[in-house]
Amino acid sequence: MRRTTLAALLAGAVALAAPAAAQAVNVYAATSLTNVFPALDKSPRYSFGGSNTLQLQIERGAPADVFASASPHEAQTLFREGLCTRPVTFAINRLVLLIPNANPGNVTSVYSLRTGGRRISIGQAGVPIGAYTRQLLKRMRLSSILSSNRVSQQSNVGQVSSQVALGSADAGFVYYTDGLAVKDRTKMLSLPKWAQPPVRYLICTVKRAGVDTAGAKAFIDKVTGRAGRGALKAYGFGLPPRG
Amino acid sequence: MHRQPALSRGAFLRAGAGALGGTVVGVLGAGAAVAAPTPPAPQGDDLGFLAFGAVAERASLTFYRTALKTPGLFNAAERRTLDDARKAKRTNVTKINAVLGEDAVGSKDFAFELPKSAFATRAKAVDFGAGLEALLVGVYLDGAAYAADPGTRLLVSRMLTVDGQLLSALRMMAGGPAAAGLPNPLGTEQAGAALDKLLTVPGSPGGG
Numbered sequence: 285m286r287r288t289t290l291a292a293l294l295a296g297a298v299a300l301a302a303p304a305a306a307q308a309v310n311v312y313a314a315t316s317l318t319n320v321f322p323a324l325d326k327s328p329r330y331s332f333g334g335s336n337t338l339q340l341q342i343e344r345g346a347p348a349d350v351f352a353s354a355s356p357h358e359a360q361t362l363f364r365e366g367l368c369t370r371p372v373t374f375a376i377n378r379l380v381l382l383i384p385n386a387n388p389g390n391v392t393s394v395y396s397l398r399t400g401g402r403r404i405s406i407g408q409a410g411v412p413i414g415a416y417t418r419q420l421l422k423r424m425r426l427s428s429i430l431s432s433n434r435v436s437q438q439s440n441v442g443q444v445s446s447q448v449a450l451g452s453a454d455a456g457f458v459y460y461t462d463g464l465a466v467k468d469r470t471k472m473l474s475l476p477k478w479a480q481p482p483v484r485y486l487i488c489t490v491k492r493a494g495v496d497t498a499g500a501k502a503f504i505d506k507v508t509g510r511a512g513r514g515a516l517k518a519y520g521f522g523l524p525p526r527g
Numbered sequence: 528m529h530r531q532p533a534l535s536r537g538a539f540l541r542a543g544a545g546a547l548g549g550t551v552v553g554v555l556g557a558g559a560a561v562a563a564p565t566p567p568a569p570q571g572d573d574l575g576f577l578a579f580g581a582v583a584e585r586a587s588l589t590f591y592r593t594a595l596k597t598p599g600l601f602n603a604a605e606r607r608t609l610d611d612a613r614k615a616k617r618t619n620v621t622k623i624n625a626v627l628g629e630d631a632v633g634s635k636d637f638a639f640e641l642p643k644s645a646f647a648t649r650a651k652a653v654d655f656g657a658g659l660e661a662l663l664v665g666v667y668l669d670g671a672a673y674a675a676d677p678g679t680r681l682l683v684s685r686m687l688t689v690d691g692q693l694l695s696a697l698r699m700m701a702g703g704p705a706a707a708g709l710p711n712p713l714g715t716e717q718a719g720a721a722l723d724k725l726l727t728v729p730g731s732p733g734g735g
Contacts, residue, residue, distance in 0.1 A: 460733050
């Protein structure tokens with residue numbers, strides 16, 4: 285009798301667990317989080333891309349449960365549209381100028397680019413890395429380098445760092461953490477602190493029919509909790525004050 | 528320690544501290560001085576003059592606050608002048624941020640760490656403060672000449688006049704003439720390198 289009951293309980297437990305395991309939380313996250321998020325938690329189903337592209341997909345009904353953007357704009361827009369919960373800041377980054385180890389363009393600082401004629405890789409204007417780069421260049425009064433050099437525009441920051449690492453660009457504007465990811469093939473040149481735009485990563489639970497609210501909350505708690513902060517720090521991100 | 532004569536704001540103004548302001552107006556020329564009150568609408572890289580100003584004005588504000596908090600450096604009249612300067616700095620930041628809009632520099636975007644040695648003596652403090660004002664005046668001079676938008680030029684020119692007067696006040700505290708001439712125009716490259724030594728970005732990774 286007892287054995288039968290136990291077997292029935294086990295069968296019930298398996299039946300309950302199976303669909304849960306099959307329905308992993310869908311996390312839509314900025315490309316610059318490609319390495320750290322899976323290192324923190326392998327169980328979600330990740331879609332990495334430019335934050336603006338992911339925002340658009342969510343607006344069109346993509347089955348995302350969590351959205352993590354590389355700038356406040358995208359997450360806050362979804363919040364204003366009623367498509368995600370109030371976003372919280374969970375990481376900080378900064379911009380650097382990435383050059384290949386061989387440095388064929390002889391780039392010694394961002395001001396080297398004023399002389400023109402080099403190959404520069406940047407993000408497209410709509411993607412956070414592209415918007416931040418243009419903002420930084422305006423602050424430094426260096427927007428002219430985008431016309432005096434050969435500029436290649438990419439749809440996410442990973443493509444910018446790849447171009448530089450492969451030697452297809454003499455320099456590229458990326459986040460510090462993306463520079464760390466290709467540090468064996470590249471060098472990072474610092475950009476002035478005073479001109480840095482505040483690079484903040486925001487995360488929120490997507491609001492849609494059928495969203496896995498509990499799973500999303502558990503993931504966000506993990507990212508903003510001790511384990512998440514440790515992983516983010518290990519991958520080079522800065523951290524906001526504990527709130 | 529040799530203590531310079533007290534300098535009140537009124538005395539400073541009566542002494543014709545406007546001499547530097549007068550130089551500023553001369554440099555700007557009548558065109559800028561009588562420009563219609565066009566609201567600033569920065570074009571292209573005009574933003575650079577204002578973004579630098581917003582950060583450097585905050586650094587300068589930190590200087591005046593620290594100077595006022597440091598006991599025994601300044602007499603009562605000088606403290607009033609420094610307090611007026613502190614208020615002028617706050618106004619400058621507000622005016623610039625109003626134009627910067629989404630690009631406004633928040634009070635938590637940067638942390639300013641002024642060297643303790645800068646406040647070791649009255650002379651060092653005055654010299655340090657004047658150095659900061661010279662950076663601002665230098666960049667505003669550049670902006671008054673090269674900003675593309677007339678409204679931005681006018682705003683930068685007004686900032687230049689205010690900070691030029693504060694620079695004169697500090698020069699007079701140091702025992703120098705108020706009207707020692709304007710500093711050279713400075714690009715944001717040189718001025719930014721000096722400013723960067725005084726600030727950190729809270730939470731920024733990799734020591735940035």
